[in-house]
Amino acid sequence: MRLVIATCSVDYAGRLTAHLPLAKRLLLVKGDGSLLVHSDGGSYKPLNWMSPPCTLSIIEPDEVQRSAGVSEVWKVTHTKTADMLVVSIHDIEHDSAHDLGVDPGLQKDxxxxxxxxxxxxxxxxxxxxxxxxxxxxxxxxxxxxxxxxxxxxxxxxxxxxxxxxxxxxxxxxxxxxxxxxxxxxxxxxxxxxxxxxxxxxxxxxxxxxxxxxxxxxxxxxxxxxxxxxxx
Missing domain, CATH: 3.40.1350.10 (Trna Endonuclease; Chain: A, domain 1)
Incomplete structure (x- = not known):
């Protein structure tokens, strides 16, 4: 799992569209390929996400984006639907990767x-x-x-x-x-x-x-x- 704390904006395009304005957020890139965008509130629920199967590509910003302060752009595309989650990153404060191993899953009573x-x-x-x-x-x-x-x-x-x-x-x-x-x-x-x-x-x-x-x-x-x- 990769944990990134970054100042970013997020746009979702597909069957629906959604926009998250520029703010500091936690980005979770999981081993199954999913990407979740979290704020410091809202309990466990992400602000937006893309579930697998999907692909993540990191690209260089264009001139307009760079002039707006964007340092890199993450594009996450769903393999089946072509829905796209675009994360425009300005600054990264933390970036770490962790191997969590195989999870045994939730054990119900x-x-x-x-x-x-x-x-x-x-x-x-x-x-x-x-x-x-x-x-x-x-x-x-x-x-x-x-x-x-x-x-x-x-x-x-x-x-x-x-x-x-x-x-x-x-x-x-x-x-x-x-x-x-x-x-x-x-x-x-x-x-x-x-x-x-x-x-x-x-x-x-x-x-x-x-x-x-x-x-x-x-x-x-x-x-x-x-x-x-x-x-």
Whole structure:
């Protein structure tokens, strides 16, 4: 992984356009080829990024750019879509590379891992006509718990939690923003599934067009709690 702290501006061109004006930012170039642009706020969410497969080329600025103070230009081009992220760098304060080795991945606790397995086996709980694509669908920023398709064939990303809070909704939002850039997946809708969903998380999810699903863990395991029985 390469870490660069630089004064730069950033332009994204493709299915959408976006501009970040000149400011000091952290640029992350990961081993998988992805580039993420971070500020000192916004928690874990990058301001902009390009996910693999993509290529990074560093070119000399032209006369106009050089006169504006640009010292080098990074062009990151997506291999499949030709979307482009252009980083115009003025000054670099830090530049280092680090070998992080092979990451073992996120280890979910027993209940979350079992919920994922059970929901994959009982994918109909998402709604009639839903089919499983795969568990742990990998993206450039981490695995989505479940990728499914609805009755119309549209992609559905599911994030699973024991207790659903705002952080979980933010995590799913980040996945959806990335996945909807992939023309092979888009449009992708989201489902936030948990044994319990906090009111604030539900409000945020629904505001972002994410469906909430409360899961009954015991029922999914086939455990009878005896409450509904006559004898």
């Amino acid at each position: 027993g209940v979350e891992a079992h919920l994922q397995k059970l929901l994959a086996e009982q994918i109909h709980l998402l709604g009639d006509g839903h089919t499983l694509v795969r568990r742990e669908y990998m993206t450039a920023i981490g695995p989505v718990d479940i990728l499914a398709r609805d009755a119309s064939g549209a992609s559905v990303a599911v994030e699973l939690k024991r207790r659903g809070d705002i952080d979980g909704v933010e995590q799913l939002t980040r996945y959806l923003e990335l996945m909807n850039r992939d023309p092979l997946l888009a449009p992708v809708t989201g489902v936030f599934a948990a044994q319990e969903i906090k009111p604030q998380a539900r409000t945020l999810a629904e505001d972002r067009g994410i469906r909430c699903l409360v899961l009954d863990y015991d029922a999914m395991r086939g455990i009878d709690d005896g409450i509904a029985r006559l004898f």
